[in-house]
Amino acid sequence: MYNIELIREDFPILSREVYGKPLVYLDNGATTQKPRCVVEAITNEYYSVNANVHRGVHFLSQQATELHEASRETVRRFINARSTNEIIFTRGTTESINLLASSFAESQMQAGDEVIVSTMEHHSDIVPWQLQAAKRGIVIKVIPMNDKGELLQDAYKQLFSEKTKLVCVMHVSNVLGTVNPVKEMIAEAHAHGVPVLVDGAQSVPHMKVDVQDLDADFFAFSGHKVYGPTGVGVLYGKEEWLDKLPPYQGGGEMIQSVSFEKTTFNELPFKFEAGTPDYIGTTALAKALDYVTAIGMDQIAAHEHELTQYAMQRLKQIEGMRIFGEAEHKSSVISFLVGNIHHLDMGTLLDRLGIAVRTGHHCAQPLMQRLGIEGTVRASFGLYNTKEEIDILAAGIERVSRMF
Ligand code: PMP
Numbered sequence: 001m002y003n004i005e006l007i008r009e010d011f012p013i014l015s016r017e018v019y020g021k022p023l024v025y026l027d028n029g030a031t032t033q034k035p036r037c038v039v040e041a042i043t044n045e046y047y048s049v050n051a052n053v054h055r056g057v058h059f060l061s062q063q064a065t066e067l068h069e070a071s072r073e074t075v076r077r078f079i080n081a082r083s084t085n086e087i088i089f090t091r092g093t094t095e096s097i098n099l100l101a102s103s104f105a106e107s108q109m110q111a112g113d114e115v116i117v118s119t120m121e122h123h124s125d126i127v128p129w130q131l132q133a134a135k136r137g138i139v140i141k142v143i144p145m146n147d148k149g150e151l152l153q154d155a156y157k158q159l160f161s162e163k164t165k166l167v168c169v170m171h172v173s174n175v176l177g178t179v180n181p182v183k184e185m186i187a188e189a190h191a192h193g194v195p196v197l198v199d200g201a202q203s204v205p206h207m208k209v210d211v212q213d214l215d216a217d218f219f220a221f222s223g224h225k226v227y228g229p230t231g232v233g234v235l236y237g238k239e240e241w242l243d244k245l246p247p248y249q250g251g252g253e254m255i256q257s258v259s260f261e262k263t264t265f266n267e268l269p270f271k272f273e274a275g276t277p278d279y280i281g282t283t284a285l286a287k288a289l290d291y292v293t294a295i296g297m298d299q300i301a302a303h304e305h306e307l308t309q310y311a312m313q314r315l316k317q318i319e320g321m322r323i324f325g326e327a328e329h330k331s332s333v334i335s336f337l338v339g340n341i342h343h344l345d346m347g348t349l350l351d352r353l354g355i356a357v358r359t360g361h362h363c364a365q366p367l368m369q370r371l372g373i374e375g376t377v378r379a380s381f382g383l384y385n386t387k388e389e390i391d392i393l394a395a396g397i398e399r400v401s402r403m404f
Contacts, residue, residue, distance in 0.1 A: 002292065002303050007295065009386050010035040021354030024389045028357050029174050029333055031224045031382030032205060033290070038196070038228060039138040041287040045280050048093065052269075053279045054253060068279040071160070071186065071286035072269070077233055078289045080210040085239050085268040089277050092233035096220035099199055099235055099248040099272060101128035107246050109165050111137030114160050116167045116189075118143040118151050119370050120176060121247035123363040125199050144171070145370065149325040160192045167196040170213050171203035175309070175362045175378065176325025176358055179203070183214050195241065205382070206304055208297040211236050223281065225381075228288035229304040232281035233396035235272070242268050249274040277309050300383045304332040307381045311390045318397055324376055335362075338397060341404050345376045349400040350377075355393055356363035 008014050011033045016023050025033060025046035025279055045067065051060035053068045081087055094145045109115075115129050119142055129140050141164075143156045167189045172179050186196045195217035200290045205226040213217050219236040223229055237245075238351075247254055247265055251274035256264040265271045292300060311334055315321055337343060346358035360367045360375040368374060379393055 001300050002295075004303075004384070004386055005260050008386075010037070010291075011384055012036060012385060014238065019352055022225060024355040024392050025379065026379040026393060027356045027358050027390065028205070028382035028385075029202060029225075029362075029378060031216055031230070032227045032382050033384070036292055038284050038288045041284045042229060042280055043282050050280070052172045052276055064279055067283045068277065071282040071311050074286035074289050078209075078293065079204070079234075079236060081236055082212065082234070083239060086236055086242065088235040088237065088242070088269045088272045089282055090220075090233045090235050091278075092219055092224070093199060093220045094222075094233075095163050096235035097124050097197065097301065098128045098378070100218050100220070100237070100245075101132055101168075103248050103272075104166060105129075105132040105136055105138060107244065109136060109138050112139065112163055113165045114139045114141050114161060114163045116141045116143060116156070116169075116194075118166060118169050118180070118331040119145045119179065119365045120149065120151070120173045120364065121168070121170055122174055122201070123365070124307045125170060126366065129168065129234040129390075135225055136218040138255050139163070139167075142366075148327050149173065149329045151178075151180055152169050152184075153181070153184070153188075160189075160194065161344045164192060164345055166401065167194055168199070169196065169199070170199040170316050171209075171365075172200075172206065172331045172333075173367075174202045174327065174333065174380075175335050175364050175367055176327060176378065177330040177335075177387075178307065178327035179323055179329035179331050181209075181329075183217070186217075202331065202333070205292075207301045217241055224284075227291060228285035229278075229281045232278045232285050237269065242272070245272050251275045252278070295383065303383060304381055304385075306389065307385055307390060308334070310387055311379065311381070311393070312389055314394045315397070316331060318394065319395075319403065320401065324371055324373075332381040334379060334380070335378045337373065339404065341401065343377045344403075346377045346397070346400055349403070350393070350396050353399070354390075355396050357393075 008052040049063045053065040072087045072123045141159045189196045197218040198216045201219040224233040253275040324335040342396045343359040
């Protein structure tokens with residue numbers, strides 16, 4: 001039984017009001033709200049355990065280290081990695097992708113080598129490669145998509161050449177909600193001997209992810225989008241790949257020994273974790289993953305699927321409604337425009353009704369260019385959203401439309 005009332009009680013912020021109206025929070029694609037247990041994990045650790053990890057012989061340092069490393073195991077289990085050596089803690093998806101782009105391009109790519117990305121990528125899957133392109137002369141190739149927002153798989157297969165070194169593709173689009181067939185895309189890349197980095201920022205909060213089943217070589221996600229704290233994220237990498245790649249940043253923690261003549265690097269995963277990690281954040285992230293696991297990722301996916309179906313059908317009844325993203329496999333993100341109402345006006349007026357949505361290009365300007373628009377209004381649902389909230393959204397859109 002999916003007990004939505006009980007679930008909502010875990011999130012104190014959901015019962016606040018804005019402008020005297022009950023909050024309807026539909027900006028989960030940007031960040032999710034935090035259950036009480038996550039916030040308490042943060043305060044509890046600061047109040048009763050706090051000490052820097054890995055370096056201390058004293059009791060608190062050892063306890064903090066145990067919590068931090070237990071969190072790595074929780075992440076490993078959550079995405080079904082083989083080993084905790086494959087779990088690198090970062091600041092989030094963006095840092096995970098920058099780490100990989102920098103380290104991979106430096107060691108595996110030369111001028112003229114190619115990376116394949118897709119039309120719908122988030123800027124964080126594009127710009128790190130452009131930085132590498134400017135530095136090393138690598139080439140970016142782009143998978144096109146159809147008008148429903150599905151990547152063209154035949155065109156994808158045509159993009160491979162002997163110069164292709166990596167594919168970087170998002171699991172779920174933060175704008176269209178498209179669930180890309182990454183398992184099949186990975187198999188295709190592997191048939192060409194090419195590894196794949198999957199941006200899982202928008203999949204991990206909404207569905208069960210198994211990196212071994214996908215056979216992903218690298219997989220990135222952010223804690224704050226999966227009910228965890230801000231400032232902590234994960235880069236998963238197959239151990240045989242991470243072993244081969246050079247460190248991203250230098251400093252404490254990532255070394256074995258340092259002299260002015262020669263420095264040797266620490267073993268995995270520490271080789272990629274220079275400096276004091278956000279050990280409070282990793283504990284809280286593990287709490288968030290335990291929280292969603294206890295509800296059940298399949299139950300969450302089913303609940304959100306029902307909400308999305310309901311919202312799609314409800315919003316389509318609104319006059320002048322244009323929905324962007326009608327892929328067959330769609331996650332709980334709906335981007336839209338109504339008539340010629342500017343997305344910013346719609347978002348601002350919905351906000352006055354207590355409804356939090358996102359407006360703009362959603363860090364996907366190349367996708368906006370493909371769609372021939374500047375931006376959209378985006379409603380994105382999480383595990384605590386309800387059909388009543390979708391009714392409030394639909395009524396709000398209708399009210400704003402009548403004003404124009
Ligand atoms: N990729 C996708 C698909 C996203 O939706 C986001 C966040 N909007 C990111 C990457 C970047 O995540 P973060 O800002 O947490 O690093």
